[in-house]
Amino acid sequence: MPNIELRNISKTFTSISEDSRGKIITALDNVNLKIKKNTYNTLLGPSGCGKTTLLRIIAGLEKPTDGKIYFGGSDITNAETQKRNIGFVFQNYSLFPHMDVWHNVSYGLMVRGKYKKGKENEIHDILKMVKLDDRTTAYPKELSGGMQQRVAVARAIATKSQLCFSTNPWAHWMPE
Amino acid sequence: MNHGYEKHFSNIVYLVTISFFIFIIFLPAVYVLTFAIGGNFLLSDQLINALYVSFFVSLSVTVINLIFGTSFAWIFVKMDKKYKNWFDNLIDLPLMIPTAALGLSVYLFWGEFWSVGKGISMIILLHVIFTLPYMVRSVSASLEQINTTYNEAASTLGASILTIFRTIDLPLFKDGVVVGSVLTFTRSLSETGATMMVASALTMTAPVYVVNLKKEGNIPEAAAASIILILSALAILAAAKYITRQKHFNFSTFYPRFEYSLTDLWKARNIMSALFLVLFIIIPTFYIILYNFVNFRPVFNMIMLEAFIVSFGLAAIVTAVGLIFAIPMAYFIARTRNEKISAFFENLHDIVLLVPTSALGFSLGLFWNKLNLSEYLVLILSHLSFTFPLLVKPLAASIKNIEYGIEESAMTLGANHKQILTTILFPLIMPAAIAGSIMAFTRSISETGATLAVSKNIKTIPVLIVDLVDQNKMFEAGFICLLLFIMSFIFLLLLKRTRSDN
Numbered sequence: 055m056p057n058i059e060l061r062n063i064s065k066t067f068t069s070i071s072e073d074s075r076g077k078i079i080t081a082l083d084n085v086n087l088k089i090k091k092n093t094y095n096t097l098l099g100p101s102g103c104g105k106t107t108l109l110r111i112i113a114g115l116e117k118p119t120d121g122k123i124y125f126g127g128s129d130i131t132n133a134e135t136q137k138r139n140i141g142f143v144f145q146n147y148s149l150f151p152h153m154d155v156w157h158n159v160s161y162g163l164m165v166r167g168k169y170k171k172g173k174e175n176e177i178h179d180i181l182k183m184v185k186l187d188d189r190t191t192a193y194p195k196e197l198s199g200g201m202q203q204r205v206a207v208a209r210a211i212a213t214k215s216q217l218c219f220s221t222n223p224w225a226h227w228m229p230e
Numbered sequence: 231m232n233h234g235y236e237k238h239f240s241n242i243v244y245l246v247t248i249s250f251f252i253f254i255i256f257l258p259a260v261y262v263l264t265f266a267i268g269g270n271f272l273l274s275d276q277l278i279n280a281l282y283v284s285f286f287v288s289l290s291v292t293v294i295n296l297i298f299g300t301s302f303a304w305i306f307v308k309m310d311k312k313y314k315n316w317f318d319n320l321i322d323l324p325l326m327i328p329t330a331a332l333g334l335s336v337y338l339f340w341g342e343f344w345s346v347g348k349g350i351s352m353i354i355l356l357h358v359i360f361t362l363p364y365m366v367r368s369v370s371a372s373l374e375q376i377n378t379t380y381n382e383a384a385s386t387l388g389a390s391i392l393t394i395f396r397t398i399d400l401p402l403f404k405d406g407v408v409v410g411s412v413l414t415f416t417r418s419l420s421e422t423g424a425t426m427m428v429a430s431a432l433t434m435t436a437p438v439y440v441v442n443l444k445k446e447g448n449i450p451e452a453a454a455a456s457i458i459l460i461l462s463a464l465a466i467l468a469a470a471k472y473i474t475r476q477k478h479f480n481f482s483t484f485y486p487r488f489e490y491s492l493t494d495l496w497k498a499r500n501i502m503s504a505l506f507l508v509l510f511i512i513i514p515t516f517y518i519i520l521y522n523f524v525n526f527r528p529v530f531n532m533i534m535l536e537a538f539i540v541s542f543g544l545a546a547i548v549t550a551v552g553l554i555f556a557i558p559m560a561y562f563i564a565r566t567r568n569e570k571i572s573a574f575f576e577n578l579h580d581i582v583l584l585v586p587t588s589a590l591g592f593s594l595g596l597f598w599n600k601l602n603l604s605e606y607l608v609l610i611l612s613h614l615s616f617t618f619p620l621l622v623k624p625l626a627a628s629i630k631n632i633e634y635g636i637e638e639s640a641m642t643l644g645a646n647h648k649q650i651l652t653t654i655l656f657p658l659i660m661p662a663a664i665a666g667s668i669m670a671f672t673r674s675i676s677e678t679g680a681t682l683a684v685s686k687n688i689k690t691i692p693v694l695i696v697d698l699v700d701q702n703k704m705f706e707a708g709f710i711c712l713l714l715f716i717m718s719f720i721f722l723l724l725l726k727r728t729r730s731d732n
Contacts, residue, residue, distance in 0.1 A: 115382050135385040136490075148383040152401045162387035165397075167486040213387060 058089040058112065058217060063121035065107055081107045085121070089217075106145065109219045113142045125217075141210030141218035147202045149194040155181070155205050156190040162213035177212060184208045240647065247558040251578070251618070259582050259615050262456045262593035271454035280439040281458060287350060287435060288418040291357040295414045299365025300407065301503040306366065307373045319722060324515060325363045326718040326725075328676035330692035331711035332360055333424025334699060335518035338708070341428070343517070348430040356428050357418040359511055364417060365410035372406025373399070390490040391497075397484070405474045412470040412584070416463050420586035423678025423692045427699050437588035441682040444592055453596075456589035463584040467577075522712045529706045537694040537710075544606075544690065545674035548613040549667050552621045556666065557659075560625030565634065576626070579619040587616055591680030605685045612684045613677060617670035624669075628662035629655070664728040672721050675714075 065082040081104045089095055097105045110116040112123060114135035123131045130138060149158050160177050163169040181187040184204040194202055210218050265271050306317055324332065336356040340346040346355070376399060384394045400407075422437040429438055436455050443452035559575075566572045582590075594612040603611075632655070640650045678692040689697070691710060698707035 113386055115386070135382075136388050136390060138386075139388065140386060142383070142386040144379050144383055146377075146379060148377065148379040150380055150383070150398060161384070161389075161397075164484045165384070165387060165389040165393050165486055167484065169484075209383075209387070 057091060057124070057126065058087075059124040060085055060087040060108075060112070061122045061124070062086060063108070063111060063118045063123070065104070065111060065116065066119045082111075082118075106221050109142070109221060112217075113140050113219060114138050115142075139213070139215045139217075141213060141215040143203075143206045143210045143218070143220035145221040147194075147206040149202055149205055149209075151194050154191050154193050155186060155197075158194070158205055159208045159212050162209065166213070168213075180208045180212050243558050244562050247555050247562065248575075250555045251559060251575075254611065255582060255615050255618050256578055258594045258597035258611070259585060259590050260460060260593065261597040262453055262589065263460060265450075265453040266457050271457060272448075272450040273454050274451055277436070277439060277451055277455055280434050280436045280455070283350060283353075283433050284419055284436040284459075285462075287353050287357060288415045290354050291361055291418045292411050292415045294354070294358050295362050295365040296407070296411060298503060298506050299362050299410060299414075300369050301499050302362070302507065303366045303369035303373055303406075305500060305503060306370050319726065320512075321363050321366050322722055322725070323718070324360045324511070326672055326722045327360075327515070328672075328692050328695075328714050328718070329360055329421060329424040330427075330676070330678055330695040331518065331714045331718075332356065332515060333427040334695060334704075334707055334711050335516070335521075336424070336514045337427050337699070338521050338704070339514040339517035348428055349433045352428040353425055353433065353435065355510065355514065356424055357421060359515055360421070360424075361414040361417050362511060364413035368410030368413065369403060369406040372403035376402045388486075390486070390493050392489040392492050393484065393486065395496075396489070408470050408473050412466055415466060416584040416586070419459065419462065420584075420588070420679065422588045422682065423696055426678075426696050437586050437679050440588045440592055441679060444595070444683050445686075449596075452592055456592045459586040459589040460593070463586065464581060467580055467584055471577075518708055518711045519715060522708050525705055525708065527705060527709075529709050531706075533689070534694065534706070534710060537689050537691045540688060541675050541691040544609060544613060545671045547610055548617055548674050549621075549671045551610075552614055552618050552670055553663065553667060556618060556621035556625055557663070560622050560629055560659075561655075563622070563626045564629035579622055582615060583619040583623075585616075586679070587677060588679030588683045590615055591683030594680070595684045605688055609681060609685050609688055612680045613674045616677070616680065617673050620670045620673055621663075621666040624662040624666040625659055628659045632658050661728045665725055668721055668725045668728070672718065675717075 063082055063085040064080070067079045067081060069077040069079055085104075085108060087108075097108065099105050107116065111118050114130075114133060118131065121131075122129055125138070150161065153161065156177065157164075159181060160169055160173070163173060163177075178187060181190060184207060186201060186204055186208065189197065189201065194205070197205065207220065210220070302321070306314070306321070309317060333356055336352065336359065337348075340352055340355055341348065346352055380398050380402070381394050384398050389397065420437060421435075422441060425435050426438050426441075429435060434442070436459055440452050440455045440459075443449075443455065563572050563575050591612050594615060595608060598608045598611055636658075637650050637654060640654050645653070675690075676692060677690075678696060681688070681690050681693055691714065695707050695710055698704075698710070
C-alpha cells in the first residue's frame with residue numbers, strides 16, 4: 055500500500071449563519087501528515103477540530119483551499135473521488151435505504167464492473183466477518199445502529215481499496 | 231357546552247361536510263359516467279382524432295418535462311441559497327398566470343414572431359410552459375428529502391455521476407417523478423382556453439372538442455368525450471398509486487464504462503437546461519409584456535370591467551364557500567383514526583383534482599341543469615368542484631403536521647372544542663388556509679374549459695380573452711393579459727409570504 059502524504063493542507067469555510075454571515079472560518083491550517091503502508095492510524099482530537107474535514111479532503115469529498123495530497127507519489131489533489139479508490143465509513147453510515155445488506159456491500163464492486171462470478175463468496179466472507187451473513191436480505195431500517203455500522207464497514211472494505219477511513223468506527227460495536 | 235353535546239355537534243358537522251363533498255362536489259363531477267351505462271354516447275371519427283391529439287400532446291409534454299423538469303429540479307435543489315428565492319418565484323409564475331394569458335403570449339411569440347403555425351407543435355410549446363412547474367415542484371420536493379451523504383458514499387465506492395443518479399437518486403425520488411408526471415399529463419389533458427387559441431381546426435384537443443360539442447348541443451358525443459377523459463384520469467391515478475407503492479427497484483445491471491463516458495454530457499445539462507428555460511419558457515411567457523409595451527394603448531371598456539367583476543366575484547364566492555367546508559373536511563381526513571377512510575377520501579379528492587375541467591364542467595352542467603338552476607349558480611358549483619381539493623389538501627397536510635397532543639393538552643387545561651378550534655388550531659393552520667385560498671382563487675380566475683362547458687352567456691376574463699383573439703382584437707386581449715400578469719405576480723408574492731410564515 056503506497057504512502058499518503060499531505061503537504062500544507064488548509065481549508066477555510068465562509069460562515070452562512072445569521073450572526074456571522076461572511077466570516078471566514080479556518081477548519082484546517084497548514085496540516086502536514088504522512089501515513090505509511092500497512093499501518094493502522096487514529097486521529098484524535100476534540101469535537102469540531104477538523105478531523106472529519108481532513109478525512110473528507112483525502113477522500114475527495116471536499117477540495118482543500120490550499121496544499122497538496124500525494125498517494126503513492128502521485129498528486130491526487132484534483133482527482134475525482136471515484137478515482138481515488140479510498141474506502142470511507144461515514145459518521146451516519148449512509149447505507150442506501152432502498153438496497154438490502156447484500157446490495158449495499160456489493161455496490162462498490164458492481165459499479166466498477168468487478169462483480170463477476172465467484173465474487174459472491176468474497177461478499178459472503180466479508181459479511182460473515184462482520185457477523186451479518188444471516189441478514190443479507192434485510193434493509194437498513196430493519197437493522198440496529200451497530201448492525202448498520204458493520205454493514206458500512208463491510209461495504210468500505212469489499213472494494214479492497216488501498217486506504218480505508220472511518221469516522222468514529224466503533225461507536226456502536228459491542229464487544230463479544 | 232358539555233362533552234356529549236360537543237361530540238354530537240362534531241358528528242353533525244362531519245356529516246354535513248361529507249354530504250357536501252359527496253353530493254355537491256364528487257357525484258356531479260362524475261355524473262356523466264352514468265351515460266356510459268345507459269349507452270347514451272357516440273364515438274365519432276372526429277372525436278377519436280381529438281382524443282388522439284390530446285393524448286399525443288399530453289404524452290409529449292410529459293416526456294419533455296421529465297427530461298427538463300427533473301434537470302431543473304436537480305439544479306434548484308443544489309443551487310446556492312442566494313439564487314434560490316429568485317428561481318423559486320420563476321418556477322411558480324406560470325402556475326399563477328391564467329393560461330388564457332399564457333396562450334396569447336405563446337401564440338404571439340411563436341405564431342406572429344416566428345411564424346409557427348397553429349397546431350400540435352404550438353400546443354405542445356404552450357402546454358410545456360404551464361405544466362413544467364408541476365414536475366419541478368414534485369421532483370424537487372422528493373430530492374430535498376434525499377440525504378446528500380448517499381451520493382458521497384456512492385462516489386467513494388467508484389460510481390460515476392450518471393450511475394449515482396440512476397442507482398441511488400432515481401429510486402429514492404421516483405415518487406416525485408410519478409406525481410410530477412401524473413400532474414403534468416392530466417393538466418395538459420385538461421387544458422382548454424389557451425389551447426383554443428393555438429389549435430387549428432384539424433388539430434383540436436378533446437377538451438376543446440367537448441366545448442364545441444356543447445355549444446352545438448351534441449350531448450351524446452360530448453358525453454363520450456367526457457367519459458373517456460374522466461376514465462383516463464382515473465386510470466392514470468390508479469397507475470400512479472400502484473407505482474408509488476412499489477418500494478424497491480431492480481438495479482442489478484451496471485454499465486460502468488458506458489455511464490462514465492457520459493459524464494461530460496451530464497455536466498453539460500446545466501447549459502442545455504438554462505437554454506431551454508430561456509428560449510422555451512421565459513421568453514414566450516413574458517413576450518406579452520413586450521407586445522403591450524410596443525403596441526400600448528389603454529383599451530379598458532365596460533365589457534372588460536364586467537368580465538373582471540364576474541371573474542373576481544365568482545372566485546371570491548367559490549373560495550369563501552369552499553373554505554367553510556374545506557376546514558372540517560381537512561380535519562376529518564387528517565384526524566380520523568381509520569387510515570382506510572382517510573385514504574378513501576383523499577383519493578376521491580385526487581380524482582376531482584385530476585379530471586379534465588371541460589369534462590367536469592359538462593358533467594356538472596348535465597347534473598345541475600335538471601334542477602333548472604341559474605347559469606351563475608351552476609358556474610359557482612362547477613368552480614367549487616375543481617377548487618375544493620386545492621383548499622382541502624394543504625389544510626389536511628397542515629393539520630397532520632400538528633401533533634394531536636397539542637389539542638389534548640388544551641383539553642386537559644379545560645378548553646372546549648370551540649376554544650381549541652379558535653385559539654389552537656386556526657392560528658396554526660392559517661398559513662395553509664391562506665395558501666389554499668390563493669391557489670383556489672387564482673385557479674377559478676384562470677379556468678376556461680369548465681366555464682365554457684357550463685355557461686352560454688357569462689363572460690369571465692379567460693372566456694373574454696378567447697373571444698377577443700377569435701375576433702382578432704389582439705390589442706384588447708393583450709391589454710387584459712397584461713393586467714392578469716400584474717395580478718398574478720401580486721398573488722405569487724402573497725403566496726410566498728404565507729409559505730415563509732408557515
